[in-house]
Amino acid sequence: MRVIVVGASGTIGQKISEALxxxxxxxxxxxxxxxxxxxxxxxxxxxxxxxxxGRVDAVIxxxxxxxxxxxxxxxxxxxxxxxxxxxxxxxxxxxxxxxxLNDGGSFTLTTGVMMDDPIPLGASxxxxxxxxxxxxxxAAIEVPRGIRINCVSPNIVQExxxxxxxLFAGFTPVPADRVARAYVKSVEGAQTGQxxxxx
Amino acid sequence: MRVIVVGASGTIGQKISEALxxxxxxxxxxxxxxxxxxxxxxxxxxxxxxxxxGRVDAVIxxxxxxxxxxxxxxxxxxxxxxxxxxxxxxxxxxxxxxxxLNDGGSFTLTTGVMMDDPIPLGASxxxxxxxxxxxxxxAAIEVPRGIRINCVSPNIVQExxxxxxxLFAGFTPVPADRVARAYVKSVEGAQTGQxxxxx
Numbered sequence: 001m002r003v004i005v006v007g008a009s010g011t012i013g014q015k016i017s018e019a020l021x022x023x024x025x026x027x028x029x030x031x032x033x034x035x036x037x038x039x040x041x042x043x044x045x046x047x048x049x050x051x052x053x054g055r056v057d058a059v060i061x062x063x064x065x066x067x068x069x070x071x072x073x074x075x076x077x078x079x080x081x082x083x084x085x086x087x088x089x090x091x092x093x094x095x096x097x098x099x100x101l102n103d104g105g106s107f108t109l110t111t112g113v114m115m116d117d118p119i120p121l122g123a124s125x126x127x128x129x130x131x132x133x134x135x136x137x138x139a140a141i142e143v144p145r146g147i148r149i150n151c152v153s154p155n156i157v158q159e160x161x162x163x164x165x166x167l168f169a170g171f172t173p174v175p176a177d178r179v180a181r182a183y184v185k186s187v188e189g190a191q192t193g194q195x196x197x198x199x
Numbered sequence: 200m201r202v203i204v205v206g207a208s209g210t211i212g213q214k215i216s217e218a219l220x221x222x223x224x225x226x227x228x229x230x231x232x233x234x235x236x237x238x239x240x241x242x243x244x245x246x247x248x249x250x251x252x253g254r255v256d257a258v259i260x261x262x263x264x265x266x267x268x269x270x271x272x273x274x275x276x277x278x279x280x281x282x283x284x285x286x287x288x289x290x291x292x293x294x295x296x297x298x299x300l301n302d303g304g305s306f307t308l309t310t311g312v313m314m315d316d317p318i319p320l321g322a323s324x325x326x327x328x329x330x331x332x333x334x335x336x337x338a339a340i341e342v343p344r345g346i347r348i349n350c351v352s353p354n355i356v357q358e359x360x361x362x363x364x365x366l367f368a369g370f371t372p373v374p375a376d377r378v379a380r381a382y383v384k385s386v387e388g389a390q391t392g393q394x395x396x397x398x
Contacts, residue, residue: 095273
C-alpha cells in the first residue's frame with residue numbers, strides 16, 4: 001500500500017514508518033517532512049500535501065500538539081494550540097484527504113491516554129483527544145467507498161520518559177514500537193471506528 | 200445558590216431553569232437572554248456576561264450548536280460551527296468564568312448521545328461533545344477552591360422529536376425535564392468530573 005505518515009520524524013512516527021516500510025511504500029510527511037512538507041495547522045498546507053502525493057491507500061497522523069497548562073492558567077488563547085493542531089489539524093487531514101483515499105483505504109489518527117486517565121496540566125490535550133476519538137467513532141459509520149477510520153491512544157512512551165515523564169507520575173510507559181503496532185493493525189486490519197488503547 | 204443558565208430559552212434550558220427556580224436565584228442568559236445577553240462564540244461576550252453577573256455559585260450551559268453534515272460533505276469551514284460554538288464556547292465559559300465562581304461552585308456543560316451512539320450527519324457534533332467530555336474529566340482533577348465541573352449528555356428529547364427525530368432513527372427520546380434533573384444533580388450534588396448520560 002501507499003501510506004502517508006504525517007509526523008514521521010517524531011518518536012512514534014519513526015517507529016510507525018519503520019514498521020510499515022518492509023511491506024508498504026511510506027511517504028514521510030511533517031513540518032520537516034523527508035518526502036512531503038506539511039503543517040497540519042494550515043488547511044492550505046494539507047491540501048497542498050495531498051496534491052503532491054496524489055491518491056494513497058492510507059493516511060496516518062502521529063503529529064499534533066497542545067499547551068500543557070493548569071486549568072487556572074489556561075486561557076482561550078493558550079487553548080488554541082490544542083484546537084488548531086491536535087484537534088482540527090487531525091480532522092482536517094480526514095476532511096481534505098477523503099477524496100484522495102483509494103477505495104477501502106484508511107485514516108489513522110492519534111489521541112492519548114490523558115483523556116482517559118487525566119494528568120495535571122493535561123486538560124487542553126485531553127479535550128483535543130476526546131474530540132478526535134468521538135469524531136472517529138462517528139465518521140466511521142458514514143465514510144463512503146469502504147474507507148475506514150480509527151485512532152490510536154498511546155500511553156506515555158518509554159522514549160519520552162526522561163523528557164516528559166514528570167507529567168505522568170505513576171504511569172507505566174510503553175515502548176514506541178508497541179504503539180506503532182496499533183497503527184499497523186489499523187492500516188492492515190479491517191476494523192473501523194476504533195480507538196486502540198496502548199496503555 | 201446564584202446560578203447562571205446559558206441557553207435558558209432553549210428546550211432543555213427552560214426545564215433546567217424551572218427545576219432550579221424554586222430553590223435558587225436563576226440568571227437566564229443566552230443570545231436572547233432574559234437577564235443577561237451572551238454569545239458563547241465570542242470570548243469578549245462571555246467576559247462581559249461575567250462582569251455583568253459578578254460572582255455566582257454555579258454556571259450551567261445548555262447552548263451550543265454544530266452543523267449536521269455527512270462526513271463526505273463536511274468541510275473545515277462547516278466544521279467550524281461545532282468548534283466555535285459547542286466546543287470552544289462551552290470551554291471558554293469555564294476558562295473565563297473560573298474566577299467568578301465562588302468556592303465550592305460548579306460548572307455544568309452539555310454533551311450529547313451522538314458521541315456514544317453515532318448518527319448519520321453527526322460527526323461534527325460528536326467531535327465537540329467528545330472534546331467537552333474529555334476536558335471536563337481532566338479539568339476536574341485540578342480546578343481550585345473546591346470547584347466542581349461536570350457535563351450532561353442528553354439523548355434526543357421528546358420535545359424535539361417532531362423537529363429532528365428523523366436524525367435519531369430507533370432512539371427512544373427522553374423528556375426534557377428528566378434531562379434537567381441531571382443538571383440539578385450536578386449543581387446540588389458533590390460529584391465532579393462526571394458526564395451524566397440521560398439515555
